[in-house]
Amino acid sequence: xxxxxxxxxxxxxxxxxxxxxxxxxxxxxxxxxxxxxxxxxxxxxxxxxxxxxxxxxxxxxxxxxxxxxxxxxxxxxxxxxxxxxxxxxxxxxxxxxxxxxxxxxxxxxxxxxxxxxxxxxxxxxxxxxxxxxxxxxxxxxxxxxxxxxxxxxxxxxxxxxxxxxxxxxxxxxxxxxxxxxxxxxxxxxxxxxxxxxxxxxxxxxxxxxxxxxxxxxxxxxxxxxxxxxxxxxxxxxxxxxxxxxxxxxx
Numbered sequence: 460x461x462x463x464x465x466x467x468x469x470x471x472x473x474x475x476x477x478x479x480x481x482x483x484x485x486x487x488x489x490x491x492x493x494x495x496x497x498x499x500x501x502x503x504x505x506x507x508x509x510x511x512x513x514x515x516x517x518x519x520x521x522x523x524x525x526x527x528x529x530x531x532x533x534x535x536x537x538x539x540x541x542x543x544x545x546x547x548x549x550x551x552x553x554x555x556x557x558x559x560x561x562x563x564x565x566x567x568x569x570x571x572x573x574x575x576x577x578x579x580x581x582x583x584x585x586x587x588x589x590x591x592x593x594x595x596x597x598x599x600x601x602x603x604x605x606x607x608x609x610x611x612x613x614x615x616x617x618x619x620x621x622x623x624x625x626x627x628x629x630x631x632x633x634x635x636x637x638x639x640x641x642x643x644x645x646x647x648x649x650x651x652x653x654x655x656x657x658x659x660x661x662x663x664x665x666x667x668x669x670x671x672x673x674x675x676x677x678x679x680x681x682x683x684x685x686x687x688x689x690x691x692x693x694x695x696x697x698x699x700x701x702x703x704x705x706x707x708x709x
Contacts, residue, residue: 533615537565537573538674541667555659556652562666563648571641572623572677573670574616583617586703603701610700618696625692626680637676644669 533539540546550558565573569580576583592602611618630637647666650657657665681689 531612533574535575537562537670541671546667547664550660550663552659555663558663559652559659559666562663562670566644566648566666566670568645570616570620571644572620572674574620576616576620577613578617580617583614588702589704591701606705607697607700610703610705611697613705614700618699622681622692623677626677626684630680635676635680637673637680640669640672640676644673 570576578586592606595602627637627641629635644666647662647669650662652659654662
């Protein structure tokens with residue numbers, strides 16, 4: 460009887476061994492999945508870090524030097540001060556008198572827009588005309604581009620003031636609004652300092668409002684100007700900036 464029971468025992472042992480091997484394979488696969496998932500998670504976690512490091516490595520392109528020069532040429536104007544909220548507060552009598560004296564020195568006939576002119580008009584007219592920079596065999600930026608980048612921001616306040624006088628003459632031909640507002644600004648400037656009808660604090664506000672209207676109507680006139688006229692004026696200003704030598708060159 461004993462040999463009859465041996466195959467059954469052997470088969471049960473083989474079945475148990477197969478089940479143990481199958482369970483071991485499943486555990487190994489589960490570990491591989493867990494390990495692979497953590498590796499994928501680490502790789503996914505490295506992606507934002509790589510993107511952040513790549514973004515940190517990139518920097519914005521530097522601002523050209525002539526842009527800063529244009530901003531500097533328009534900085535310090537009366538218009539820039541009027542864009543602040545504290546410029547429209549009602550001042551005291553003494554402070555208003557000082558403000559009137561300041562506006563009187565800054566809004567002159569030579570600069571009705573309140574821009575800071577780098578040269579006096581006689582010096583502007585007397586700039587040396589050399590016909591443009593000399594050609595050189597040096598590589599890099601052409602000399603005429605360098606001259607325009609230097610002269611246009613430097614003389615921009617003069618060009619804008621000349622353009623204002625031209626638009627004022629055009630408004631004079633048709634009695635436009637710009638003419639009347641500019642006349643109102645000039646009248647407030649040349650009026651006697653002490654007027655019983657208009658006290659100094661209110662006069663300061665009226666003068667600032669007139670100056671702001673002058674700028675608004677001037678920009679409106681430029682917007683309504685014909686495109687060919689705009690191109691002609693820009694080309695004239697560019698030609699002048701090209702043919703004149705700067706102070707260092709002259």
